[in-house]
Amino acid sequence: MQGLKSAVRGCGGPCVYEAVPDGGWGWAVAVAFFFVEVFTYGTIKSLGVFLQDLMTEFGESNSRVSWVIAICVFILTFTAPLATVLSNRFGYRPVVMFGGFLISLGTISSAFVSSINEMYVTIGIVSGLGYCLTFLPTITILSQYFNRRRSLVTALASSGESFAMFAFAPAFMALKEIIGWRRCFIVIGLMQASLIGCGALLRPILIRPDQEVSGEVSNKEKLSVKLQTIYELENEDSQTNVSSEESEESGDSGVTSLSASSADLRATTATQDPSETRALMEDQGEKNQGGQATLGTPLNQLEAGEKEQGEVGPLVQPCRPKLLDFSVLNDGAFICYSLFGLFATLGFFAPSLYIIELSKSRGVHPEKSAYMLSVMAVSEVCGRLSIGVILNKVRMRKTQVLLGCVVLLCLVLLAFALVTEFWGLAACCCLYGFLMGTVGSTHIPMLAEDYVVGIERMPSSVGVYMCIQSFAGLAGPPLAGLLVDKTQNYGSAFYSCAVGMGLGAIFLAMVGPAKSGLCHRGKTRKQEEEEGEEEEGEEERGEEEEEKVSQDSGSTDYLDVDLVVETSPAKWSPEQETNVV
Template identity: 65%
Template sequence: MPFSTSGGCLGPCVYPAVPDGGWGWAIAATFFLVEVCTYGVIKSLGIFLEDLIKDFGESNTRVSWVLSICVFTMTFTAPLSTVLSNRFGFQPVVMTGGFLISLGTITSAFVNSIDEMYITLGLVSGLGYCLAFLPTVTILAQYFDRRRATVTSVASSGESFAMFAFGPALTALKRHIGWRYCLMLIGVLQASVIGCGCLLRPIVIEPQREEPPPIPEKQQQPSPSLKRLQTTYDLDNEQTRTSISSASEDSRGSEDSGVTSLTASSTDMRAVSAAPTETKALMMEWEEQGSASVPPTPLKRLDGEVEVALGDTRRPSRAKLLDFSVLEDPAFICYSLFGLFATLGFFAPPLYVVELSKSRGVEENMAAYMLSIMAVADVCGRLSIGAAMNRLPCRKTLVMLGCVVLLCLVLVAFTMVWEFWGLAVCSALYGFFMGSVGSTHIPMLAEEDVVGVHKMASSVGVYVCIQSFAGLAGPPLGGVLIDATENYGSAFYSCAVGMGLGAVCLALVGPARAATRRRAVGTQGCPSCSPDNTSSQDDEQPDFLEVDLAPDSISPVKQAGSCRDTAGAL
């Protein structure tokens, strides 16, 4: 698809329609690397859980707060990320996020207490994760339409590859250099997000306009009777043009759209709406010439002035920095509650699965492979869900609902299995369904069943902010259960309960959207229920101003040309 650029090689990409590719492939590769450096690192921090407990002499609950604060900061500051992206653009925001991620991770290697790590890895890196991840996934959804689900699923597999590589690698590396130097190496790798931010070129959609064929000069010459008719209308409606011109100037001076000012002059319009005798005679003469088109309108010379008056309404308004109006949408509320409860099961299992395996008799080296098994299955899940959503004839929210229900059952199975192979099977199933849900729950906002692509950029921050509270409570809740029962399997119960509640809320999204549409149709079908009915009777009367502002209104000269074209064709 052809496109143009402005502002240099890293400026906006201009397309006539959503490209479903183009520079979007570079955005997808960027998102892959951002996933590696954000969620891939977060879900691999469980490798250092035992080391932090021993070095700082803290409990599971205290150490798990590091991940909780990081996730909470990442999600709670999502509205800030949305506001900054809409105000300054995606590129500077993501570059700033990459710097904060690297800074927080590297400084975490020099802390002397778990409280200091709450600040470095929890607050600083958590804010960086938010600024880097959300703008990237948002702009990726804008570059794709038909392939959105597939591309997002494949690009988000960077998280899975990171878990697959980081699990065994960091386990072996920390034995030689310790966990502090491992964090320093991770921080250096995360600095690559700064370069990724430069590639997030904004997209501009400018549909191509087809220019009408030029009209021959002979056909543009009006007849003498039409000239007399136009002159008469100009004289008869001088007062009307003056009132509209002044209203247009007033609207431009007050930065108003001009619609109110033009409507206010409707009294003057009705005052001159009765055509004089001379005008009626000319109209009869014009009709006798064989014209079959609509009679000329008296505002022919006002077209330019009306365009100026209405010019502000035709310009694309700046997108809202943050759209809290989505909280009035029942479907969005149900979907946000799904994200809130489901987040309880997003981060705790990768954090505790290694220690759970050790407590079930699995050797430390083999226990680290549980993360790798999750990662491989996660990739398969992301690829499968993209193909399934594009091909299955049912709603995409129903496909996700099935994955959430199965994920809930797998979390319960973690508490019932022992030894390596049982845990490996559960890890594989968890990774598959977790990849299916994790790669699509944010892009799913672009579907019409939720909010639609036109509101995604401003609503994603609100959605992720609501998720933040579950991200804050999830790992500590699991830590409290582990300290109370001395059983790592108890942490998976809280995850299963949260995922089950999320499934219930997700099932209500479709009925909530259907109810909203029925109310909208009912309001349109009942004129007495419409808020426009509260307007005055004068505004409801279809005077000739409304007719003249219609797109099909044309001047006598243009009508004459049209008549001659028809006659010539016959």
Template identity: 60%
Template sequence: NSNSIANGGPCGVQVPEGGWGWAVAVAFFLVEVCTYGTLKSLGVFLQDLMEEFGESNSRVSWVFSICVFVFTFTAPLSMMLSNRFGFRPVVVMGGILISLGTITSAFSSSINDMYISVGVVSGLGCCFAFLPTVTLLAQYFSRQRALVTSVASSGESFAIFAFAPALFALKKHIGWRYCLVVLGTFQASVIGCGLLLRPIIIEPEPLKEAQHSDSLPLKQRMRLDFSVLKDGAFIWYSLFGLFATLGFFAPQLYIIELSKSRGVEAGVASYMLSVMAGAEIFGRLSIGVVLNKVPCRKTLVLLGCVILLCLVLVAFALVWEFWGLVVCCALYGYFMGTVSSTHIPMLAEEDVVGIEKMASSVGVYVFIQSFAGLAGPPLGGVLVDVTKNYGAAFYSCAAGMGLSAICLAL
């Protein structure tokens, strides 16, 4: 373990500013590619799965919903195992599970098989890989935390930008099943990411004796801290995360079919995901720079981005031509990048829980999100099946994002 500590942390907390943290940032970039990046690219296979298994939109969307639910619901387990055995073995196990789940899904004989392989196995692997890595990365930086985590999290966007058209082209030659085998093999790279992790110890600065005595002991800080549920700021922030999750996954899942339903050719429609991803990269990078410079509370900047994201989701349901969809995809990608790259690291801010409690509270926060992750895509699928209009799915996303903005404002 690296115990070298540098000054500069908030409220008297000593954290490194870089060092091995840059290697952790590279690992987190690749973990983002193999978790959120691949998950959000699976919308390419939505129509294939419907045709292969003769299922409806809502039934197929449960594959993604179960994966997101397990991803977030098992967050407390992921953090408890990380605090007990260390970040490295948990992330390595996550890489094994992600790869195993995706590869075995290629041999599914029914949609129920994919509920287990992609939904449960890969979902658990994603949680084991993602949370320990992002938590450790946030502990390596203080002044540059927002910028570094934003840049590193752009791995998700790069993955969607590259994978969507690549998988669409590849499945024409080898079919969707072999595409999943290729994807699962690539996801095994998370195992190497886990081996790069080097945990650190966050220690309070020896300021005043009174301040020091109020600090949580190290072992207590590293456990899951359900006492944060008594903190009003954390409760409202968790409700923000809960409702925002309704808009995190359904747009990527349905944008291709929405575009096709409005006259866009199938091959061109797959590039809508790439437009989203390209804009999301700029969103992630720019929000990191902005948060490093703004004098106001960073949560206020996040609130502004959430409100604009809500308006863009409404616009998706209102536009009916190619360039309107392109503009909506670009705006959604940009603001999605600003929100998705900052909402978890924002827990380290003192007006939420602070850096000392982040490791113990992040599991609770993501656990609360899990229920919206389970409901989001199927809710959109039901609305599509009932209305026969893919735009209806975006209304449910906008409603969730609007509620999240209210909670964040409170």
């Protein structure tokens, strides 16, 4: 029974690696993220199938019904800092499991609403919060399991959204004709309950370079043993060669001990790495009073110094991560990248929400119009896989590749408003799906790149990024619905998406210059004074180090002379003692 408990604890405990594994349990996390994409973004983008049913059921307009999706997306992104705080406080696994429960609860509750306002709460707030608590921690921990393959694995795992759109759109269309849209929501909610199991797969990861730490410990132990042996031998030599009276008068025992120790120490540390030797010497010096007493201090004093510093503690104390870090807002590159996400989000959800109604208004048969989402989904899978391979091969900055995809996506959104027949719409859906796959699968993992914020600050920065992005998610679908109500043309909804995507491309192009400092050339007088003070402080520290080195070299020369004198004790005289001392 005890063995079973330990096995279960081992399977559920953290995964410890010496470096980022680029695999291992990360593949299980990738599978979990695949299904998270299926039942979060994949389900949200497939809700356009029920748009006309909700308008008929509650007698509402396009803009009123589209607020369901808008509120859901807004809560999903705006509460991202909350997901970051909860993940840092309780861990990724319980947060994702609780999020899966909220998603299922909100979707099932939507089957029993009597007005669109109640659906704002069930799907918009309850399920939206669950989407955030499920999606954000999963993609964050997935990025920690991979380094070199991060772009490819993220693209593969995020393709679950595309497969969901491909399968769910025609399936929901057929299912609602058989059992009605309310029972269809119950079925969707029950399927989304599987996210609780996906959360159980998210084992935390710990990176511990065990070999380096053990190497440092062994070097310290070896040096301590050498110092102890040297001290004991020194005492024996001083007791044999020098009488107690001469020792009391001249203090020769201490000088001899120090000289011997210095010579032996130079011999024993000559083969070691200079940086390691210096670090170990400094560590031993900190445990004593410094100066010549470092090698002449009795062993019990050394042990006492070690106990004062806590000999049982680890060499490197783990730092508890901040619950929420807004310091990324001081980074110009992050600000530009966040503004890119803010405006680009205008084109993320409205096309999938209105493409079916746009197809019907252009003369496409209702049964064939549902396949427009499937065309988008298949192309999106290809786009996600392609961008993963491309980003692993290219030598240029990945943000430049992303910028090219965003510009092309803006042009495709404009083309939606111009085509008038089935094949033209199908071609636009194909191009849009491919480009949307490239952008949608990379814009969040791109934060882990060093020229944006880096992997160390990603857990906190992704929450702030999605919070900024949330306002466009709230405004996008209602703005598109308002344009449709005013113009009675579903093509006008795609104009707002194109404008937002174009503005996003401008800010994405500014990420590189902002990171390299071209946007910060003008410095205030206060900043210049602070930099001057830092430079002066560095110069003073450099001079102090030079003085210490010169003192150390001087004491070494003195010890060498004393060592030569000690080798011929028969010729020792008080006059020589006076000259040397």
